[in-house]
């Protein structure tokens with residue numbers, strides 16, 4: 539397979555659940571190309587159809603319509619509306635290429651960490667030494683080398699997820715599907731698990747599909763993002779595209795939460811200085827990415843245009859090695875100077891949104 543072919547290709551996927559009293563169209567005509575080495579984030583609120591969609595990748599959920607192609611093999615094929623699936627004996631082999639981790643870890647509590655990790659390859663004829671070596675390697679990889687003989691009940695949530703990751707890697711998959719794997723963890727542990735996933739992506743070349751309701755998680759490690767709502771992918775793109783130029787309101791809401799902008803805006807609005815804003819001063823949100831940050835934005839405003847900026851909130855992220863920033867600031871000066879300054883920074887790629895006050 540060439541570098542350019544998707545490792546996962548979903549084409550026009552529909553999943554329809556027929557129930558006694560109602561029909562649920564959980565996934566609606568979704569097409570998605572995921573390339574080798576991608577960390578592909580799929581974001582959406584509960585019920586958007588994320589799990590149902592990604593479960594079609596290994597046919598844990600059979601699509602009602604559409605094509606599922608993984609590593610060049612057709613797992614589900616739509617022949618003019620008539621769906622056919624790969625035979626079960628072949629599917630078993632294909633599934634070895636796809637590991638999966640979940641929110642609640644799904645470990646076997648009566649088995650040790652080592653036994654849990656070895657479970658997926660129990661059918662392989664390995665000597666005692668080979669088993670030991672395999673466990674050591676996998677536990678080493680996830681940073682749990684010293685816990686092979688512990689039981690899951692003796693581990694923290696983060697450690698349990700590490701065991702689940704080691705188990706998912708035992709059959710040496712090319713793809714790892716992470717279904718809300720950090721949703722039950724505290725923020726610090728979440729970060730350490732995300733960093734581990736990133737490490738596996740870099741060191742093993744593992745392709746990762748990351749489902750989450752938190753854009754924060756996606757922001758940390760993904761290079762591509764799709765946003766789902768009501769069974770549809772409503773927006774998609776590179777992480778940078780999505781963060782710097784989101785089109786849909788839902789995407790904007792997710793980003794504002796992930797960057798704390800929502801919270802920042804609320805606090806700023808309550809400040810006396812904003813409540814008593816005097817014309818021609820205005821409250822603006824300045825958003826910039828990449829090259830435009832090289833310009834010393836605030837000092838330029840003052841030096842070149844005699845406009846002073848009182849920064850009330852600021853957030854700068856480094857996304858895919860590119861700084862992406864938001865500032866909420868009061869611009870003060872002569873009305874004409876403020877206008878000229880805004881026109882100039884807009885020309886340099888800074889997005890300017892007036893939050894309060896107006897320029898005549």
Ligand SMILES: Nc1ncnc2c1ncn2[C@@H]1O[C@H](COP(=O)(O)OP(=O)(O)OP(=O)(O)O)[C@@H](O)[C@H]1O
Nearest residue numbers: 555562564582583584585586587588589590591718
């Ligand atoms: N086996 C099923 N039978 C019937 N309806 C289902 C089934 N699985 C999912 N659904 C429905 O499909 C829709 C999408 O659910 P899905 O679990 O894919 O959403 P999600 O975005 O992953 O949300 P969550 O994170 O809460 O799981 C929901 O309305 C859900 O109730």
